[in-house]
Amino acid sequence: MSEATRPLRVAVIGAGPAGIYAADLITKSEEVRSGAVEVSIDIFDRYPAPFGLIRYGVAPDHPRIKGIITALHKVLDRGDIRFFGNVEYGKDLNLADLREHYDAIIFATGAIHDAPLPIKGIDLDGSYGAADFVSWYDGHPDYPRTWPLNAKEIAVLGNGNVALDIARVLSKHADDLLVTEIPENVYEGLKSSPVTDVHVFGRRGPAQIKFTPLELRELSHSRDVDIVLYEEDFEFDEASDEAIQTNNQVKTMMKTLTTWLTDQEEGEQTASRRLHLHFLQSPHEILGEDGKVVGIRMERNKLDGKGGIEGTGEFVDYPVQAVYRAIGYFGSELPEVGYDADKGVITNVEGRVVDENGEHVPGLYATGWIKRGPVGLIGSTKGDALETITHLLEDRENLYTAAEPDAETFSDYLDSKGIRYTTWEGWHRLDDHEKALGAASQDAKGESRERVKVVDRDEMIRISRGE
Ligand code: NAP
Numbered sequence: 001m002s003e004a005t006r007p008l009r010v011a012v013i014g015a016g017p018a019g020i021y022a023a024d025l026i027t028k029s030e031e032v033r034s035g036a037v038e039v040s041i042d043i044f045d046r047y048p049a050p051f052g053l054i055r056y057g058v059a060p061d062h063p064r065i066k067g068i069i070t071a072l073h074k075v076l077d078r079g080d081i082r083f084f085g086n087v088e089y090g091k092d093l094n095l096a097d098l099r100e101h102y103d104a105i106i107f108a109t110g111a112i113h114d115a116p117l118p119i120k121g122i123d124l125d126g127s128y129g130a131a132d133f134v135s136w137y138d139g140h141p142d143y144p145r146t147w148p149l150n151a152k153e154i155a156v157l158g159n160g161n162v163a164l165d166i167a168r169v170l171s172k173h174a175d176d177l178l179v180t181e182i183p184e185n186v187y188e189g190l191k192s193s194p195v196t197d198v199h200v201f202g203r204r205g206p207a208q209i210k211f212t213p214l215e216l217r218e219l220s221h222s223r224d225v226d227i228v229l230y231e232e233d234f235e236f237d238e239a240s241d242e243a244i245q246t247n248n249q250v251k252t253m254m255k256t257l258t259t260w261l262t263d264q265e266e267g268e269q270t271a272s273r274r275l276h277l278h279f280l281q282s283p284h285e286i287l288g289e290d291g292k293v294v295g296i297r298m299e300r301n302k303l304d305g306k307g308g309i310e311g312t313g314e315f316v317d318y319p320v321q322a323v324y325r326a327i328g329y330f331g332s333e334l335p336e337v338g339y340d341a342d343k344g345v346i347t348n349v350e351g352r353v354v355d356e357n358g359e360h361v362p363g364l365y366a367t368g369w370i371k372r373g374p375v376g377l378i379g380s381t382k383g384d385a386l387e388t389i390t391h392l393l394e395d396r397e398n399l400y401t402a403a404e405p406d407a408e409t410f411s412d413y414l415d416s417k418g419i420r421y422t423t424w425e426g427w428h429r430l431d432d433h434e435k436a437l438g439a440a441s442q443d444a445k446g447e448s449r450e451r452v453k454v455v456d457r458d459e460m461i462r463i464s465r466g467e
Pocket of ligand 1: 117163204210
């Protein structure tokens with residue numbers, strides 16, 4: 001069938017920001033708006049609810065970022081893009097199933113696992129990946145309901161925004177998180193935490209941090225948590241001076257850090273919890289006893305003048321009972337799609353999926369973190385999606401290949417396979433239910449909460465399907 005006679009059928013795998021932006025940008029493209037191309041887009045997610053990283057990756061006390069959901073919500077509310085939740089690529093549907101019904105498939109599955117850190121002791125009880133902890137506190141349906149929060153002293157490895165997120169959540173008083181949508185089990189878990197000290201370690205210097213200014217400044221907003229810095233870590237080389245002079249973000253953050261350092265020297269620190277920021281230290285070994293974390297051995301580094309570091313051979317041991325590595329996320333391999341195991345991305349050229357010979361696999365595309373790796377703020381994903389969908393539309397002449405391109409038959413097909421999929425109407429039901437749970441509970445000031453998340457997968461499905 002030719003492009004003139006039927007809509008181009010596009011499947012997007014992953015209903016996080018990357019997938020929704022890609023779907024939205026197709027509908028807003030010149031080709032579609034001018035009527036030259038008609039499209040019919042279905043967006044899939046393995047979870048019963050949409051919004052991916054925003055629902056399950058953004059910290060609950062970041063309502064501004066969570067607010068992106070409002071924009072994504074509006075896109076799916078229009079009704080021209082269908083949502084199928086609780087449908088997993090590689091389990092419920094394989095590539096042949098999708099090719100039968102769609103002309104093009106865009107993978108937007110993100111990067112949800114922790115990058116590995118191959119040091120001694122990493123498998124000890126009490127050593128965790130930040131991504132797993134984030135999934136727990138964000139009420140991810142596939143994670144256990146309890147998290148072992150029994151450490152008084154905690155190490156967080158990494159100097160990116162994820163390290164800041166988890167250090168903030170670990171050090172905050174649970175009652176101060178009740179204004180957010182955290183589920184009951186997360187509140188109870190955090191409430192029981194005996195934590196007094198959270199140590200965040202960066203392997204490079206203060207001028208090489210990967211935090212962003214707003215997120216760094218926010219650390220000082222936590223009630224009853226003092227920030228502790230160490231004068232000896234404030235070592236600057238030529239590359240640091242240049243970064244401070246030429247990069248406004250670095251300059252701003254340096255001002256924040258040095259102000260905190262001065263304030264700390266001048267004032268008294270009386271909070272019951274402390275958040276320490278250490279620089280120029282690399283994790284060397286996690287120390288254990290009886291299979292449990294009892295400390296971390298860090299190697300002190302010095303700057304190499306070019307923005308990098310050299311180990312000094314000098315080691316410092318810190319007593320900690322838990323270690324969280326926040327050293328970056330990593331994308332997982334998908335069945336039947338080329339994968340670069342070093343980078344954790346789908347093999348692609350500007351969003352066109354390629355095979356081992358570098359040839360474009362017709363009809364397959366990638367966008368977001370699974371395309372370019374887990375870097376950049378959520379907004380950067382839009383540019384990425386634009387590049388991918390531009391190529392898809394350029395290729396469209398050769399894309400009309402689906403054998404069963406009728407959109408209506410697809411839900412029958414899912415029914416025939418016994419898949420308990422959720423829909424956009426279902427999300428509205430779950431959304432209303434979570435808001436009602438919020439209205440019925442109270443924060444520490446006695447005010448009703450905006451939302452309380454449903455965590456259990458079956459319960460999410462039942463509510464969404466109105467069962
Ligand atoms: P990231 O920004 O890439 O930071 C990773 C950190 O881990 C870096 O400090 C890196 O140090 C360090 N690291 C890597 N390997 C290490 C090792 N072997 N030993 C010690 N340290 C190591 O990654 P991220 O924090 O996962 O964040 C991912 C993206 O999401 C970023 O773009 C981030 O801004 C964004 N994000 C934004 C927010 C927000 O609130 N706006 C929240 C969360 C995430 P080097 O620099 O030396 O490599």
